[in-house]
Amino acid sequence: MSDLNNLIEIFRLPFMLRAFAAGIFISLCAGLLGVVLVLKRYSLIGHSLADVGFAATSAAVAFGVSPMLFSAPSVIFASFVIMAYSQKKGVSGDSALGIAAASSLAAGIIITSVKRGFNTDVYNYMFGSILAMNFSDIIISLILAVTVTGLFILFYNKIFLVTIDENFAAASGINVTLYQFLISFLTALTVVIGMKIMGTLLISSLIIIPAVTAKKISGSFKSLVINSSVISMVCFILGMILSVLFNIPTGAAIVAASVIFMLLTGIWSGIIKNYL
Numbered sequence: 397m398s399d400l401n402n403l404i405e406i407f408r409l410p411f412m413l414r415a416f417a418a419g420i421f422i423s424l425c426a427g428l429l430g431v432v433l434v435l436k437r438y439s440l441i442g443h444s445l446a447d448v449g450f451a452a453t454s455a456a457v458a459f460g461v462s463p464m465l466f467s468a469p470s471v472i473f474a475s476f477v478i479m480a481y482s483q484k485k486g487v488s489g490d491s492a493l494g495i496a497a498a499s500s501l502a503a504g505i506i507i508t509s510v511k512r513g514f515n516t517d518v519y520n521y522m523f524g525s526i527l528a529m530n531f532s533d534i535i536i537s538l539i540l541a542v543t544v545t546g547l548f549i550l551f552y553n554k555i556f557l558v559t560i561d562e563n564f565a566a567a568s569g570i571n572v573t574l575y576q577f578l579i580s581f582l583t584a585l586t587v588v589i590g591m592k593i594m595g596t597l598l599i600s601s602l603i604i605i606p607a608v609t610a611k612k613i614s615g616s617f618k619s620l621v622i623n624s625s626v627i628s629m630v631c632f633i634l635g636m637i638l639s640v641l642f643n644i645p646t647g648a649a650i651v652a653a654s655v656i657f658m659l660l661t662g663i664w665s666g667i668i669k670n671y672l
Contacts, residue, residue: 403501404448406640407636407640411529412636412640414529414530414531414533414534414634415529415593415636415646416533417537417538417592418529418533418534418537418589418592418593419632419636420629420632420633421534421538421541422537422540422541422586422589422593422607422632423433423592423602423625423628423629423631423632424541424544424545424561424625424628424629425537425540425541425544425582425586426586426602426603426606426628427451427606427607427610427622427624427625427626427627428544428545428548428625429544429579429582429583429586429603430442430602430603430604430606430607430624430628431559431607431610431620431621431624432555432558432559432579432603433583433603433607434604434607434608434611435519435559435560435607437561437657438482438493439505439598439600439603439604439607439608440493440494440497440602440604441475441478441493441580441583442583442586442599442600442602442603442604443493443497444470444474444477444478444493444494444496444497444500444588445478445496445502445583445584445587446587446591446596447496447497447500448470448474448500449467449470449485449498449587449588449596450469450500450501450504450596451470451500451501451503451507451548452466452467452470452471453467453504453596454504454505454507455503455507457503457506457637458510460510464588467591468585470631471580471584471587471588472584472588473501474584475581475583475584476497476577476580476581478486478493478496479576479577479579481495481519481582481628483573483576491602492660494588496575498614504554506589508538509570511538512522526667529592531594533589533592536589537633540582540585540589541584543554543582544582544586547578547582548621550574552618554566554570554575555564556617557570557571557574558570558572558573558575558576559617560617560626572598583603585602586603587600590602593645593646593647594646594647594650594651598647598648598650598651599647599655599669601650601651602628602631602632602650602654605651605654605657606624606628606629606631606654607620607624608622608658609624609627609654609657609658609661609662610623610624610625610627612658612661612662612665613661613664613665625663627657629649630657631652631653631654631657632650634650634653635649635651635652635653635654636649636650638652638653
Protein backbone atom coordinates (compact mmCIF):
# COMPACT_ATOMS: atom_id res chain seq x y z
CA MET A 397 0.00 0.00 0.00
CA SER A 398 2.88 2.33 0.81
CA ASP A 399 4.38 1.73 -2.63
CA LEU A 400 1.09 2.73 -4.25
CA ASN A 401 0.91 5.89 -2.14
CA ASN A 402 4.50 6.76 -3.04
CA LEU A 403 3.70 6.24 -6.73
CA ILE A 404 0.68 8.52 -6.48
CA GLU A 405 2.72 11.17 -4.69
CA ILE A 406 5.42 11.04 -7.37
CA PHE A 407 2.86 11.50 -10.14
CA ARG A 408 1.57 14.58 -8.33
CA LEU A 409 4.90 16.34 -8.77
CA PRO A 410 4.67 19.23 -11.27
CA PHE A 411 7.31 17.91 -13.67
CA MET A 412 5.66 14.48 -13.72
CA LEU A 413 2.25 16.00 -14.42
CA ARG A 414 3.75 17.99 -17.31
CA ALA A 415 5.45 14.90 -18.74
CA PHE A 416 2.30 12.82 -18.27
CA ALA A 417 0.03 15.34 -20.00
CA ALA A 418 2.37 15.98 -22.92
CA GLY A 419 3.11 12.26 -23.27
CA ILE A 420 -0.57 11.32 -23.52
CA PHE A 421 -1.11 13.84 -26.32
CA ILE A 422 2.03 12.72 -28.16
CA SER A 423 1.06 9.06 -27.77
CA LEU A 424 -2.36 9.76 -29.27
CA CYS A 425 -0.76 11.41 -32.31
CA ALA A 426 1.80 8.63 -32.68
CA GLY A 427 -0.89 5.96 -32.50
CA LEU A 428 -3.03 7.61 -35.17
CA LEU A 429 -0.21 8.47 -37.56
CA GLY A 430 1.42 5.08 -37.02
CA VAL A 431 -1.52 3.32 -38.67
CA VAL A 432 -1.01 5.19 -41.93
CA LEU A 433 2.77 4.87 -41.82
CA VAL A 434 2.74 1.13 -41.07
CA LEU A 435 0.15 0.32 -43.73
CA LYS A 436 1.98 2.49 -46.29
CA ARG A 437 5.30 0.84 -45.32
CA TYR A 438 6.73 4.13 -44.14
CA SER A 439 6.99 2.86 -40.57
CA LEU A 440 10.68 3.77 -40.30
CA ILE A 441 10.02 7.43 -41.02
CA GLY A 442 9.91 8.09 -37.28
CA HIS A 443 13.37 6.56 -36.86
CA SER A 444 14.76 8.49 -39.84
CA LEU A 445 13.33 11.81 -38.69
CA ALA A 446 14.57 11.14 -35.17
CA ASP A 447 18.09 10.68 -36.56
CA VAL A 448 17.68 14.00 -38.34
CA GLY A 449 16.62 15.45 -35.01
CA PHE A 450 19.74 14.03 -33.38
CA ALA A 451 21.95 15.64 -36.03
CA ALA A 452 20.10 18.95 -35.71
CA THR A 453 20.31 18.86 -31.92
CA SER A 454 24.04 18.12 -32.05
CA ALA A 455 24.55 21.07 -34.41
CA ALA A 456 22.37 23.36 -32.28
CA VAL A 457 24.28 22.52 -29.09
CA ALA A 458 27.62 22.86 -30.89
CA PHE A 459 26.75 26.36 -32.11
CA GLY A 460 24.96 27.47 -28.96
CA VAL A 461 21.41 27.85 -30.31
CA SER A 462 18.11 26.45 -29.03
CA PRO A 463 17.90 22.71 -29.88
CA MET A 464 14.12 22.80 -30.29
CA LEU A 465 14.06 25.92 -32.48
CA PHE A 466 16.72 24.42 -34.73
CA SER A 467 15.45 20.82 -34.71
CA ALA A 468 11.82 21.55 -35.58
CA PRO A 469 12.38 23.21 -38.98
CA SER A 470 15.20 20.79 -39.78
CA VAL A 471 13.06 17.71 -39.15
CA ILE A 472 10.06 19.16 -40.99
CA PHE A 473 12.23 20.02 -43.99
CA ALA A 474 13.76 16.54 -43.92
CA SER A 475 10.29 14.96 -43.87
CA PHE A 476 9.38 16.84 -47.05
CA VAL A 477 12.65 15.87 -48.74
CA ILE A 478 12.16 12.21 -47.82
CA MET A 479 8.60 12.22 -49.10
CA ALA A 480 9.54 14.01 -52.33
CA TYR A 481 12.46 11.64 -52.93
CA SER A 482 10.30 8.59 -52.31
CA GLN A 483 7.82 9.80 -54.95
CA LYS A 484 10.41 9.31 -57.69
CA LYS A 485 10.00 6.28 -59.90
CA GLY A 486 12.36 3.47 -59.08
CA VAL A 487 12.96 4.71 -55.54
CA SER A 488 11.24 2.89 -52.68
CA GLY A 489 10.16 4.58 -49.48
CA ASP A 490 12.43 2.32 -47.44
CA SER A 491 15.44 3.42 -49.49
CA ALA A 492 14.72 7.10 -48.91
CA LEU A 493 14.26 6.49 -45.19
CA GLY A 494 17.44 4.45 -44.94
CA ILE A 495 19.51 7.10 -46.68
CA ALA A 496 18.12 9.85 -44.45
CA ALA A 497 18.69 7.83 -41.26
CA ALA A 498 22.25 6.79 -42.04
CA SER A 499 23.43 10.19 -43.27
CA SER A 500 21.82 12.09 -40.38
CA LEU A 501 23.17 9.73 -37.73
CA ALA A 502 26.65 10.00 -39.24
CA ALA A 503 26.41 13.79 -39.30
CA GLY A 504 25.31 13.91 -35.67
CA ILE A 505 28.13 11.65 -34.54
CA ILE A 506 30.72 13.65 -36.48
CA ILE A 507 29.49 16.97 -35.06
CA THR A 508 29.44 15.55 -31.53
CA SER A 509 32.91 14.04 -31.80
CA VAL A 510 34.40 17.26 -33.21
CA LYS A 511 32.90 19.15 -30.28
CA ARG A 512 34.57 16.73 -27.85
CA GLY A 513 31.81 14.33 -27.02
CA PHE A 514 28.31 14.27 -25.64
CA ASN A 515 27.04 16.80 -23.15
CA THR A 516 23.89 16.76 -21.06
CA ASP A 517 21.65 18.38 -23.72
CA VAL A 518 22.61 15.93 -26.46
CA TYR A 519 22.39 12.96 -24.09
CA ASN A 520 18.88 13.97 -22.95
CA TYR A 521 17.67 14.31 -26.53
CA MET A 522 19.15 10.93 -27.43
CA PHE A 523 17.53 9.00 -24.59
CA GLY A 524 14.78 11.32 -23.41
CA SER A 525 14.21 13.17 -20.16
CA ILE A 526 10.89 13.79 -18.44
CA LEU A 527 12.51 16.75 -16.68
CA ALA A 528 12.80 18.51 -20.05
CA MET A 529 9.05 18.98 -20.49
CA ASN A 530 7.63 22.43 -19.73
CA PHE A 531 4.19 24.05 -19.92
CA SER A 532 4.69 25.23 -23.50
CA ASP A 533 5.34 21.60 -24.53
CA ILE A 534 1.96 20.65 -23.09
CA ILE A 535 0.22 23.38 -25.09
CA ILE A 536 2.02 22.42 -28.30
CA SER A 537 1.27 18.73 -27.72
CA LEU A 538 -2.40 19.51 -27.09
CA ILE A 539 -2.67 21.58 -30.27
CA LEU A 540 -0.97 18.81 -32.23
CA ALA A 541 -3.27 16.14 -30.75
CA VAL A 542 -6.39 18.18 -31.54
CA THR A 543 -5.12 18.81 -35.07
CA VAL A 544 -4.26 15.18 -35.84
CA THR A 545 -7.45 13.81 -34.27
CA GLY A 546 -9.56 16.45 -36.02
CA LEU A 547 -8.04 15.64 -39.40
CA PHE A 548 -8.68 11.92 -38.94
CA ILE A 549 -12.31 12.62 -38.06
CA LEU A 550 -13.00 15.20 -40.78
CA PHE A 551 -11.11 13.46 -43.59
CA TYR A 552 -11.44 9.86 -42.47
CA ASN A 553 -12.72 8.54 -45.82
CA LYS A 554 -9.99 10.29 -47.81
CA ILE A 555 -7.24 9.17 -45.43
CA PHE A 556 -8.62 5.64 -45.64
CA LEU A 557 -8.52 5.63 -49.46
CA VAL A 558 -5.06 7.21 -49.65
CA THR A 559 -3.74 4.64 -47.19
CA ILE A 560 -5.36 1.56 -48.73
CA ASP A 561 -5.26 2.34 -52.46
CA GLU A 562 -3.49 5.41 -53.82
CA ASN A 563 -4.52 4.76 -57.42
CA PHE A 564 -8.20 4.51 -56.56
CA ALA A 565 -7.93 7.59 -54.34
CA ALA A 566 -6.33 9.58 -57.18
CA ALA A 567 -9.01 8.36 -59.61
CA SER A 568 -11.64 9.55 -57.12
CA GLY A 569 -10.24 13.07 -57.32
CA ILE A 570 -8.29 13.06 -54.07
CA ASN A 571 -5.01 14.95 -54.00
CA VAL A 572 -2.90 12.00 -52.84
CA THR A 573 0.37 13.97 -52.73
CA LEU A 574 -1.18 16.61 -50.48
CA TYR A 575 -2.28 14.01 -47.93
CA GLN A 576 1.07 12.25 -48.05
CA PHE A 577 2.94 15.46 -47.30
CA LEU A 578 0.42 16.37 -44.59
CA ILE A 579 0.98 13.04 -42.82
CA SER A 580 4.73 13.52 -43.19
CA PHE A 581 4.50 17.03 -41.70
CA LEU A 582 2.43 15.89 -38.72
CA THR A 583 4.79 12.97 -38.13
CA ALA A 584 7.74 15.35 -38.10
CA LEU A 585 6.06 17.51 -35.45
CA THR A 586 5.23 14.44 -33.36
CA VAL A 587 8.84 13.27 -33.54
CA VAL A 588 10.26 16.67 -32.59
CA ILE A 589 8.01 17.03 -29.55
CA GLY A 590 8.13 13.36 -28.59
CA MET A 591 11.90 13.02 -28.60
CA LYS A 592 12.03 15.15 -25.45
CA ILE A 593 10.42 12.30 -23.52
CA MET A 594 11.34 9.27 -25.63
CA GLY A 595 14.67 10.39 -27.04
CA THR A 596 15.74 10.38 -30.67
CA LEU A 597 16.76 6.73 -30.49
CA LEU A 598 13.38 5.47 -29.25
CA ILE A 599 10.62 7.78 -30.51
CA SER A 600 10.01 5.64 -33.61
CA SER A 601 8.85 2.78 -31.37
CA LEU A 602 5.92 4.91 -30.18
CA ILE A 603 4.82 5.20 -33.81
CA ILE A 604 5.48 1.65 -35.00
CA ILE A 605 4.74 -0.78 -32.16
CA PRO A 606 1.17 0.29 -31.22
CA ALA A 607 0.06 0.15 -34.87
CA VAL A 608 1.66 -3.26 -35.37
CA THR A 609 0.03 -4.50 -32.16
CA ALA A 610 -3.36 -3.13 -33.17
CA LYS A 611 -3.20 -4.99 -36.50
CA LYS A 612 -3.28 -8.27 -34.60
CA ILE A 613 -6.68 -7.55 -33.04
CA SER A 614 -8.38 -5.24 -35.55
CA GLY A 615 -10.81 -6.30 -38.25
CA SER A 616 -11.29 -2.95 -39.98
CA PHE A 617 -9.44 0.28 -40.65
CA LYS A 618 -11.60 2.17 -38.15
CA SER A 619 -10.95 -0.34 -35.37
CA LEU A 620 -7.25 -0.29 -36.27
CA VAL A 621 -7.12 3.49 -35.86
CA ILE A 622 -8.95 3.38 -32.52
CA ASN A 623 -7.01 0.41 -31.14
CA SER A 624 -3.65 1.84 -32.16
CA SER A 625 -4.28 5.18 -30.46
CA VAL A 626 -5.59 3.51 -27.27
CA ILE A 627 -2.69 1.03 -27.15
CA SER A 628 -0.19 3.85 -27.65
CA MET A 629 -1.58 5.82 -24.71
CA VAL A 630 -1.87 2.73 -22.48
CA CYS A 631 1.74 1.73 -23.19
CA PHE A 632 2.90 5.25 -22.42
CA ILE A 633 1.13 5.16 -19.05
CA LEU A 634 2.54 1.72 -18.24
CA GLY A 635 6.00 2.87 -19.30
CA MET A 636 5.82 5.91 -17.02
CA ILE A 637 4.82 3.68 -14.10
CA LEU A 638 7.65 1.24 -14.83
CA SER A 639 10.09 4.13 -15.10
CA VAL A 640 9.16 5.39 -11.64
CA LEU A 641 8.98 1.97 -9.96
CA PHE A 642 12.30 0.64 -11.28
CA ASN A 643 14.15 3.93 -11.77
CA ILE A 644 14.88 3.36 -15.47
CA PRO A 645 14.87 5.86 -18.35
CA THR A 646 11.35 6.81 -19.41
CA GLY A 647 11.85 6.15 -23.12
CA ALA A 648 13.26 2.69 -22.55
CA ALA A 649 10.45 1.86 -20.10
CA ILE A 650 7.80 2.88 -22.63
CA VAL A 651 9.42 0.74 -25.32
CA ALA A 652 9.60 -2.21 -22.92
CA ALA A 653 5.92 -1.81 -22.04
CA SER A 654 5.02 -1.58 -25.74
CA VAL A 655 6.98 -4.71 -26.64
CA ILE A 656 5.51 -6.71 -23.75
CA PHE A 657 2.01 -5.55 -24.70
CA MET A 658 2.63 -6.53 -28.32
CA LEU A 659 3.86 -10.01 -27.36
CA LEU A 660 0.92 -10.62 -25.01
CA THR A 661 -1.51 -9.40 -27.65
CA GLY A 662 0.04 -11.73 -30.22
CA ILE A 663 -0.27 -14.69 -27.86
CA TRP A 664 -3.86 -13.82 -26.99
CA SER A 665 -4.93 -13.32 -30.62
CA GLY A 666 -3.28 -16.65 -31.50
CA ILE A 667 -5.21 -18.41 -28.77
CA ILE A 668 -8.49 -16.91 -29.97
CA LYS A 669 -7.87 -17.87 -33.60
CA ASN A 670 -6.72 -21.42 -32.87
CA TYR A 671 -8.79 -22.52 -29.89
CA LEU A 672 -11.87 -20.30 -29.59
